Amino acid sequence: MTEVSNAFHPHARSVHDLLFAPGSRGVLIATSRDPDAKRTFIMTPPAGTYVDGPAGPVAIKIPVTAAAATAISRETRMLIALGEADLGGLGLTIPRYLETLDSDGLPAVVTTVVRGAPMSVGYHRWLHTSRRRPVAEDFALAGGWLRQFQAATAGDRARITWASEVADQLRARWPGHPRLEAAYLRLTAADRQLKRHRVAKTIVHGDYWFGNLLVNDGRITGVVDWESGVRAGWPLRDLVRFALSYCLYLDRHTRPGQQVRGHNGLRREGFGAGIKYGLLEAGWLPDLVRLYLRTGIDAVGLPSGLWYGAALIGLGEIAATANDDGFAANHLELLAALPHWPMAEDLSGADAR
Known part of the structure; x- marks a missing residue:
């Protein structure tokens, strides 16, 4: 998968399916009122949600505006490209793309969590x-x-x-x-x-x-x-x-x-x-x-x-x-x-x- 257009489509599962899945836990860590305002959650999804992903928490970035959705799409493309680059140990310092979800018709991105x-x-x-x-x-x-x-x-x-x-x-x-x-x-x-x-x-x-x-x-x-x-x-x-x-x-x-x-x-x-x-x-x-x-x-x-x-x-x-x-x-x-x-x-x- 190398393009966001392949990752996000009208039938992508909803952000609500992840946030409100039985057994999931999370917290809102950031929000803003900028023209490209986004809300960022850190949450622990149910076990087995991501077979190739982390067993612990993930980050979900949800757009508030259309401008924010455009920014999230740009970031998703960058994270996919970074995941394909040969970064060695530096790759562990960059969030890894996991999934794009539907947020009322706009793309929300799910990534691994980098700690610090x-x-x-x-x-x-x-x-x-x-x-x-x-x-x-x-x-x-x-x-x-x-x-x-x-x-x-x-x-x-x-x-x-x-x-x-x-x-x-x-x-x-x-x-x-x-x-x-x-x-x-x-x-x-x-x-x-x-x-x-x-x-x-x-x-x-x-x-x-x-x-x-x-x-x-x-x-x-x-x-x-x-x-x-x-x-x-x-x-x-x-x-x-x-x-x-x-x-x-x-x-x-x-x-x-x-x-x-x-x-x-x-x-x-x-x-x-x-x-x-x-x-x-x-x-x-x-x-x-x-x-x-x-x-x-x-x-x-x-x-x-x-x-x-x-x-x-x-x-x-x-x-x-x-x-x-x-x-x-x-x-x-x-x-x-x-x-x-x-x-x-x-x-x-x-x-x-």
Whole structure:
């Protein structure tokens, strides 16, 4: 089975048949009010429900809207593709597709459960992001898993057109926005740096942020929510997304106008102060951000000096694709306000590869 259209059809059994089967037990663990809102249950079905599946709990993701159904179909295709890939031990960290159910005419997906607590739990714990050691551990975990995954899924090499692709998406979404041209100029500058180079395309998660990484006993035990994934994409996308999201919420628990504990020079002032701090300022956290980006870029065979241009493109991608208009617009304006390159930084990109 390689296509969702084969897995979901009008006569698929109902999600209610599984949720309310005699002896089944479950709990709702996540719900949302987004345009693509979904409800996620963890439940233990009756023994023997899945002959080739787990004896324990499974996860069921149920769409609330038509947009959510489309997202679930995308994720199902990705999970099937991941299940067919040769990932070695990493395969245990990715949910395995089991079945597509009918939820009032929309597809609901059933997968195995990967265990662990979201990295976001530790991130929001008191003083976690104020201390170098736990932050360094988070970056090391995220970067280490990603490097292994990219090495396992590397395919054909291609000249990097990521910046121009994002620029086209940005123009299509934000025609007439007063900050569009300024943002476009930053993407053009990044494109000049990256398009000289070639890189192996990999499977891309597409939303590789700390809320989608599960951690247990000092290691990544799960990577979930693959609905934004692609089978052959630019590996820099996931690398950059983690760094940007990690920086974005540094001031979440700080009052407006106040300095963020543990980070000299960072105050909660407007949107994206943590991102500007992580990319442009001095301090132990900006040092970790740049080390993480440089290490990841070097690992895919590119000059590490491309880190800043990649970060600009990552901001543009969020502005172009985020499902919340306000969140996307804030990233567009943040991109437009950043310098084309950081001061006193060599972004020549070394020799083209």
